[in-house]
Amino acid sequence: MSEIHTLFVSPASEGVRERKRRETRQRIAEVALRLFLTQGYDGTTLDVIAEEAGISRRTFFSYFKSKDDIILFGVEADWASMLGDLLKTSPDIAPINAIRDLMVRRIERHTTEQMQAIDNLMLSSESLLARKQSLYIKQEQLLFNALCEVWRQPERRPALRMLAMMSIGAMRIALQAWRESSDPNKTVSSFILDAFNCVRTEL
Template identity: 35%
Template sequence: MSNTSGLRELSRQAVRSRIAEVAEELFVAQGFEATTVDEIAETVGMSQRTFFRYFASKEDAALDGFERVSDDFLARLTGRPLDETEWDSLRRAFDVMVEQCEDPERRRRTHTMHRITESSPPLLAAYLQRADRMQQRLLEVLVARAEERGETTDALVLRAVVGSAFACLQAVLSKESGTTDGAELSARLDTVMAAVRPVRHT
């Protein structure tokens, strides 16, 4: 990638982040359904047409943070020691959320968007679709790591492991009040994941 194209991509990411931030503020202030793409674009200072150059829909803008967290999960999982169990590697990948909770403002925003997502059927459907895609990407990383270790893998079993780990994360986040700090979230996640740890990982 040339320096020019690299700078262009950085600029694009900055604009996407700004749109997502403004959209989130509007969703919090007046609700997801009541907020239109026109309002988001106008508040940012762009046309609707320009908005659609960055996001295909307001659902995409609302879930931009989730997409970035998903990328962070993947990066964290990929960097774990190769001899670590899949379950332990997934637990450590989820530290991305633990670290977010160390920032009170980010913690509050994450909690608020979680409530908004759960209360909006179209947004919840879009979230679940992305969550499934994220789990598939995590599975692909685990399969590649197993192959690198020279192990024969059962993708169906690994998919169940990923789904179970993600269910643990969701269960903990569903009880998060917006005031839960990183240490508390980490402890809860440890407790829940230890309780349902796969037999082959004990």
């Protein structure tokens, strides 16, 4: 369930301060996600989250800078780990294929129930949806930076910029197509492959 949110790995050695902080953060995220899924996003107030997590409402804001952040933080960390993998890629591979394969592998790390739950959550609130889409732009920028690290020729930069945009877009479209698909046997991965194939078709 909250595998995607289990991102607060403990370093080799840490003091009580660090440990407590990490634990509290984790607890807030878990509690909040549970409440969001049962009571809905807008139906869950920060007061309740704070209470359930055993902290004061004011303290919440020293862990997350806003309510949206509770959810976005997890997605962001997950994305960062994918970019870490990208940096290990050989520059001999065509960048579009490298990204496509990484995305498929990333998607397959999560169960569909997880993804649908988070996805429905995003759809349930206007402001959360807006933030999520704002995050796409941020991911696109980070992806572009990572691409430039691997394929370093300056003359490729404009193409890499567009590639970053198309990759995020393809992922977005694939997820949407999968969500709206009536066929439960089709995997998310297959939708991603379809989307990437479209890039090469005649426009």
